[in-house]
Amino acid sequence: MRLQYPPSVRIIEVPCTGKVDVMHLLMAFEYGADGVIVVGCMEGECHYSVGNLYAKKRVNRVKEILDKVGVGGERLAMYNLSSGMGGRFAEIIREITEKVMELGPSPIRVATGKATRPIAEVTT
Amino acid sequence: MIKAVPKPLEEVLDLVKDFTKVLIAGCDGCVTVCEAGGLKEAKVLASALRLYFTQAGRQAQIDEISLTRQCEKEYLAQLSDKMDAYDAVVSLACGCGVQYMAEMYNNKIIYPGVDTCFLGVNEERGLYSERCQACGRxxxxxxxxxxxxxxxxxxxxxxxxxxxxxxxxxxxxxxxxxxxxxxxxxxxxxxxxxxxxxxxxxxxxxxxxxxxxxxxxxxxxx
Structure with a gap:
């Protein structure tokens, strides 16, 4: 299965989304990420029982923080997929890339003067 | 131990919005145990403030540190060579720590970053309940x-x-x-x-x- 999805995403692998911390997500935005998604296993199917549920809470907390500091919580999202859902993964990447393109560059990138080029070409 | 909760982010933003150099000072004591004001919480708050100032197009220096205990002079003294570099400090210690820091650094603006609640126990992570009112007898x-x-x-x-x-x-x-x-x-x-x-x-x-x-x-x- 050689699925196409936009090359604008950088994938960071973690053993479980339970490893994803509030600081990881905040730092991504501090470094200028236009959008971040956390992709965990299906709810109820975490190998470590509840890692993806911890991640969901942390994502929601960071969304609140992003809203309050003016970056926008809509730039962060969490999805739950199984390892057999590659097609849906590619679809989500296309969707989220389009959404972030609509939102425009992150205000952090704009403020630091790094937002000079288009974020990505959306491949469909 | 003393139990506290983080102050709402908007309240802290309102306190520090007019400054450009702010230190977030966590405390490794009680407030770390109830996850309200330790190093981790100091990092999260500092990151949130940096995002706030940056998106507003303002140059600001927001740093974080955590002291072993803010209710002791010896540990508060570790800030003596750093204080001059900041306009204000947000202390994430309990009310005792905030006051002791303010006493020690008389000419520096010290804001509280948590709401101190009571003396209590950890029933489970994220669930704390009161057990003592320190009545003295x-x-x-x-x-x-x-x-x-x-x-x-x-x-x-x-x-x-x-x-x-x-x-x-x-x-x-x-x-x-x-x-x-x-x-x-x-x-x-x-x-x-x-x-x-x-x-x-x-x-x-x-x-x-x-x-x-x-x-x-x-x-x-x-």
């Missing part, structure tokens, strides 16, 4: 190890009152009746005879009666 030996001052909503010494209903307090059905807990515990211990003798009025002079309290331990002082 412990009566736990007479009440089966359950404090009527902290656990009874009316602080009754000869309870329960008429508001106790099926083991629940009339203030809120989620609150167990402190005196019901005491009764059950004394029954388990075979000490129910303690209910036959009324408890005398409590001596509150060790509590807040005389204003701010002080402990002087001449055996410890150098």
């Amino acid at each position: 412990c009566i736990l030996a007479e009440t089966g190890g359950i404090c009527p001052i902290a656990r009874c909503s009316k602080r009754m010494l000869n309870g329960p009152c008429g508001g106790s209903d099926a083991g629940r307090c009339e203030i809120n059905k989620d609150i167990p009746c402190g005196w019901e807990l005491i009764y059950e515990r004394l029954k388990t211990l075979g000490q129910l005879d303690r209910f036959e003798k009324p408890v005398d009025p409590k001596d509150w002079t060790t509590s807040r009666d005389g204003g701010p309290r002080k402990i002087v331990r001449e055996d410890l002082r150098i």
Whole structure:
């Protein structure tokens, strides 16, 4: 299965989304990420029982923080997929890339003067 | 231990919005245990403030640090060479730490970053409940190890009152009746005879009666 999805995403692998911390997500935005998604296993199917549920809470907390500091919580999202859902993964990447393109560059990138080029070409 | 909760982010933003150099000072003591003001929370708050200032197009220096305890001069002294570099400090320690820092750095603006709540226990992660009101004269030996001052909503010494209903307090059905807990515990211990003798009025002079309290331990002082 050689699925196409936009090359604008950088994938960071973690053993479980339970490893994803509030600081990881905040730092991504501090470094200028236009959008971040956390992709965990299906709810109820975490190998470590509840890692993806911890991640969901942390994502929601960071969304609140992003809203309050003016970056926008809509730039962060969490999805739950199984390892057999590659097609849906590619679809989500296309969707989220389009959404972030609509939102425009992150205000952090704009403020630091790094937002000079288009974020990505959306491949469909 | 002392229990606290982080202040709402918008409240902290409002406090520091006019400054450009802010230090977020966590405390590795009690507030770390209840995850309100340790190094981790200091990092999260500092990151949030950096995002806020950056998106607003403002140059700001927001740093974080955490001290072993902010209720001791020796640890607060670790900030002495750093203080001049900041306009204001947000202390994530309990009210004691914030005040002691303000005392030590008299000319520096020190803001609280947490709301200090009570002396309590960790029932589980994220669930803390009050157990002690630091009245200064412990009566736990007479009440089966359950404090009527902290656990009874009316602080009754000869309870329960008429508001106790099926083991629940009339203030809120989620609150167990402190005196019901005491009764059950004394029954388990075979000490129910303690209910036959009324408890005398409590001596509150060790509590807040005389204003701010002080402990002087001449055996410890150098």
